[in-house]
Amino acid sequence: MVVKSDDNKIICRCEEVSLGTIKDIVHHFHCSSREVKLRTRAGMGYCGGRICRTIIEKVVQDINNEKVSNESQLSYRPPIRPVTFGQLGGSENDDES
Amino acid sequence: MSDLLIIGAGPAGLSAAIAAAEEGLSVTVIDEFPKAGGRLLGQLHQEPNGEWWNGIQKGEQLSQRAHQLGVTIQCEVSVYDISQSKNGWEVYTTRGEYKAEKLLLATGATESPIPVKGWTLPGVMTIGAAQIMGNVHRVKPGNSCIIIGANVLSMAIANELKLCGVNVKEIIIPKADITSNEAGNPEQVLSSLMRLTHLAPTPILRQLGKIGKMVHPKIAIRLFPKKGIRMFDIPLRLKTAALEIVGDRFATGVRTVNIKANGEIDHTSEKVVDADFVCIAGGLTPLSELASIIGCSFKYIPELGGHVPVHNEQMQTNIPGLYVAGNITGIESAKVAMAQGRVAGLAIAADITNDWEQMETSINKAIENVNITRDKALIQFHPGISDARKKFYQKSEVNLTQISKIKKREA
Amino acid sequence: MTMRVECHPVLGNLENQRRITIYYDDQAYQAYEGDTIASAMMAEGVKTLRYHEVSGKGRGVYCNIGHCFECRVCVNEEKIVRACLTPVSEGMRIHSLS
Structure with a gap:
């Protein structure tokens, strides 16, 4: 039995973005990991890209034949944990939605 | 303040x-x-x-x-x-x-992920997740497991899961692709295990460290048995790759295949190994x-x-x-x-x-x-x-x- | 079915655990005081904690230390929390998200 392509495996668990989608975007637009994120929502889900960011960067660097840079393309932005408007307004003990 | x-x-x-x-x-x-x-x-x-x-x-x-x-x-x-x-x-x-x-x-x-087909199924977790579940919360995520990713951390935790009463069926490696890095290359995995020092925490790891001083990993991986070696009585199979985690509502096993020292896949060897849960060990x-x-x-x-x-x-x-x-x-x-x-x-x-x-x-x-x-x-x-x-x-x-x-x- | 590691050759045996009752999707489950929601449900063999909001596919504990947010659940019909970081309490009502 021939092994099917791995392209339909999920890379970004939060937004269910597949490896194939990410590869297609990089090939088509010759773009950075940041642009991949904006175009596919990979790394933009609930976890803030904590889980999949290194994989997205790896795939982009491999396809574009780049070396890993010191300053990561997918920098973190606050809030780095989901917060409520209540918390942003200063109230305590609120939930994480 | x-x-x-x-x-x-x-x-x-x-x-x-x-x-x-x-x-x-x-x-x-x-x-x-x-x-x-x-x-x-x-x-x-x-x-x-x-x-x-x-x-x-x-x-x-x-x-x-x-x-x-x-x-x-x-x-x-x-x-x-x-x-x-x-x-x-x-x-x-x-x-x-x-x-x-x-x-x-x-x-x-x-923990770095290793995205394997089926890794979002309930019952698939990082090796660290299973460690915390077993040692801290004193709960087994299941009675049997397969670990994808062979490294120092996964081998140490495999033994800890065994102490919790989990049947760790095998430690295997992910199928090599653009996402798996060295983790999917049998020779590189063995090579990194062979770099362990004489102080490594278990006899078998110390053994690998000693071999590493005498034999080049390229040769060693060719000699590495297809059925793996046993460490803490757990099979370490560097010539077995995970193709997919299978299961309908939750993980029930892993579809595996034998690979050669150079990573070449032997498609005739494909099979499904059952397990209650699957651990991803990406370091x-x-x-x-x-x-x-x-x-x-x-x-x-x-x-x-x-x-x-x-x-x-x-x-x-x-x-x-x-x-x-x-x-x-x-x-x-x-x-x-x-x-x-x-x-x-x-x-x-x-x-x-x-x-x-x-x-x-x-x-x-x-x-x-x-x-x-x-x-x-x-x-x-x-x-x-x-x-x-x-x-x-x-x-x-x-x-x-x-x-x-x-x-x-x-x- | 319980998946508790009651006896452990190095860490010793679990003794005098206080049992409490929690409710997950309106069904009663036994938990130990000191459990997180994630460990309590796993001890009872419940692996699926939520359903993906788009695909509807089941998700459970993945990282167990709060990084991945896969195990989020609704508690007492108001708070969304990570099951792996949230201790259980007597009578806690937990609902899966979908």
């Missing part, structure tokens, strides 16, 4: 808290997890002298000592943003705002998101596990008043993290009292202890840590102005 706020109540954070409190600082430690101890909590392995390293006990000892010194430890607190003002730091959390003059990030590491990488939002400079150092905030040997970052310690500075053992924590705690005390001269001897002694601990480490997560550190600190862009001033004057 505290003198020092520490984010992360693991080995580095608690050790820093103790060192700083011993110097008279008021210290608060916060952590997301319900229990203090961080990564220590799951650890359980035998030292070469036969004694058990019980991470839960170590964590409790550190917490107790910190409490005795008047350190405030608050768990279930999640940080979502940080800002710096003239007076120090403001840290925004799910339990309100914390203020402190100095800030130490001791947030540890996060660790520094968790530096807080350093990132603060605006630290970063350096990519593969030997340290990825991107680390630029810092010097006194654990100061390039942002004044911001310190780092533990796995956020590079992946190493808990003992190294504890030693680093002590350096950070002392350096912060010197920073606050502005009395570097008084503290210089003890800080240098603590730095020396980090180096000794590093050289004696049982497990080197990546090869070449010591050299990479030395190079990094020599070139460090962080100037410890006060200390260099003292040194100049002495010279």
Whole structure:
């Protein structure tokens, strides 16, 4: 039995973005990991890209034949944990939605 | 307002808290997890002298000592943003705002993923997740498991799961592709296992280390038996690759295939091995998101596990008043993290009292202890840590102005 | 079915655990005081904690230390929390998200 392509495996668990989608975007637009994120929502889900960011960067660097840079393309932005408007307004003990 | 706020109540954070409190600082430690101890909590392995390293006990000892010194430890607190003002730091959390003059990030590491087809199924978790479930919560995620990813961490935790009564059916590697890096290459996996030192925590790992001195991994992987070798009675199969995690509503097994030393797949060998749960072991990488939002400079150092905030040997970052310690500075053992924590705690005390001269001897002694601990480490997560550190600190862009001033004057 | 590691050759035996009752999707489950929601449900053999909001596929504990947010659940019909970081309490009512 021939092994099917791995392209339909999920890379970004939060937004269910597949490896194939990410590869297609990089090939088509010759773009950075940041642009991949904006175009596919990979790394933009609930976890803030904590889980999949290194994989997205790896795939982009491999396809574009780049070396890993010191300053990561997918920098973190606050809030780095989901917060409520209540918390942003200063109230305590609120939930994480 | 505290003198020092520490984010992360693991080995580095608690050790820093103790060192700083011993110097008279008021210290608060916060952590997301319900229990203090961080990564220590799951650890359980035998030292070469036969004694058990019980991470839960170590964590409790550190917490107790910190409490005795008047350190405030608050768990279930999640940080979502940080800002710096003239007076120090403001840290925004799910339990309100914390203020402190100095800030130490001791947030540890996060597990690197290995995306395998089917890895979102319930019953698939990181190897660290299974470790915490078994050793800390005392719950087995299932009766049998398969581990995808062969490295020092996965082998150590495989044994811990076995002690919890889990039937660990095999440790295999992911199928090589653009996402799997070296983890999917049998020769490179064996090569990294063979670099282990004579101090490795188990006889079989020590054995691999010895072989590594005599045989090239290229030859060794050709000789590596197809059915694997047994370690703690658990099959380590470097010539078996995971194609897919199978299951309808939850994971019920892994579709595997035999591969040759060069990674070539033998399609006729494809089969499904049943398991109650599946662990993904992709190794660790520094968790530096807080350093990132603060605006630290970063350096990519593969030997340290990825991107680390630029810092010097006194654990100061390039942002004044911001310190780092533990796995956020590079992946190493808990003992190294504890030693680093002590350096950070002392350096912060010197920073606050502005009395570097008084503290210089003890800080240098603590730095020396980090180096000794590093050289004696049982497990080197990546090869070449010591050299990479030395190079990094020599070139460090962080100037410890006060200390260099003292040194100049002495010279 | 319980998946508790009651006896452990190095860590010793679990003794005098206080049992409490929690409700997950309106069904009662036994938990131990000190459990997180994630460990309590796993001890009872419940692996699926939520359903993906778009695909509807089940998700469970992945990282167990709060990094991945896969195990988020609704508690007492108001708070969304990570099951792996949230201790259980007597009578806690937990609902899966979808």
